[in-house]
Amino acid sequence: MSNTFARLAAFAVLLVAVFTGAALLGSATDPSGSSADEGHGGQAAGEHGMTEPAASAREDAGAHGDDHAEAPAAGASATAALPGLQVAQDGYRLVLDRDRYAARDRTPVRFRVVGADGETVTRFQLEHEKRLHFIVVRRDLSGFQHLHPTMAADGTWSADVDLSKPGTWRVFADFKRDDRQRTLGADVQVPGTFTPAQPLESGTSARSDGGLDVTLRATAPRSGAENQLDFEVRDGDRVVNDRLQPYLGARGHLVALREGDLAYLHTHPDGDRLSFATSWPSAGDYRLYVQFQYEGRIHTATFAQEVPR
Structure with a gap:
């Protein structure tokens, strides 16, 4: 019997030692312990959550x-x-x-x-x-x-x-x-009955809302790289780029919208040409709206542009 009691007593001492060591280890490694509370504690993290840093970024x-x-x-x-x-x-x-x-x-x-x-x-x-x-x-x-x-x-x-x-x-x-x-x-x-617009295919020619023919000549588009976009305007069989009038202090304006989220890019031509240097922010489909003034009227021509990866 004495041997049995001795073994039980030794086992009890061993259990106490194990639990005591585990408690000490947990206190040392717990990220929500007292040392964290003294700095940027758990309450502050709960108030700001995980979305606030993303918004700041x-x-x-x-x-x-x-x-x-x-x-x-x-x-x-x-x-x-x-x-x-x-x-x-x-x-x-x-x-x-x-x-x-x-x-x-x-x-x-x-x-x-x-x-x-x-x-x-x-x-x-x-x-x-x-x-x-x-x-x-x-x-x-x-x-x-x-x-x-x-x-x-x-x-x-x-x-x-x-x-x-x-x-x-x-x-x-x-x-x-x-x-x-x-x-x-x-x-x-x-509100009302939504009727989607007809899709616009990618192309290099378009008719302005005032009846002028507009041709796009561009370098191969590439995401993240600067692309040159040149527009030629014809009235009948005549090229009339040299007869375009200043529009808001520029030869013309170009707005590009990315399909889907409508990310916005608004550029203006340099010099006296209807030409734009544009950097596409990502691959995808874009809609181009080029505007210019001819014989006192503001014209808008619309193009679809696909930018590959």
Whole structure:
């Protein structure tokens, strides 16, 4: 019996030693222990969660880019930095008076740009002869409009927009502050029966909305590389590029939207040619809207561009 009791006593001592060692080890390695609470403790992590650093990264990416889209690094965070994908950037926020409208061809749309201090911004820098450019397009890339709204004394902008086709429309406020270009975007809903636009095939020729023939000559597009886009305008059998009139201080304008998320790229030609140097931010399908002025009328020609990987 004495041998049995001795063995039981020794086993009990061994168990106590094991549990004591485990407790000490757990205290030393527990990430939510007292040493963590004294610094960036569990409560702080619970308040901020895992989404706050991602949001900060998106804002930082937008704050350090060029005036418009540049070729980003691969990954979702680079996509988030592209112009037009966010309603807020660098402390500026696009605030629509409303986001739902009846289908009408002349719909007054009002909006404001609010700064980081919560105040409505009323001072903008001139960019291509205007203080703000307002781009409107339905999410199927039809109904493109490039408008120049008027601003009231309180900072409220207003423009008459053609929202005659039901669907989801995307609006972009393109403006310059502190010598930096920013493009904020938001959706507007127009209830009704949605009829999708006819798909536009990739090609090098298009007819402008004013009846002029426009030809695109471009270097082979490649994601992340600069591509040259040259446009030739014909009135009948005559090339009339040398007769194009200045439009907002430039020979012409080009807006490119990426199909799907409508990432926004707005460029202007250099010199006196209807020619653009554009860097595609990613592979994919893009819609090009080139605008120019001829005989007092603003023309828009639309092209589909596929950018391979």
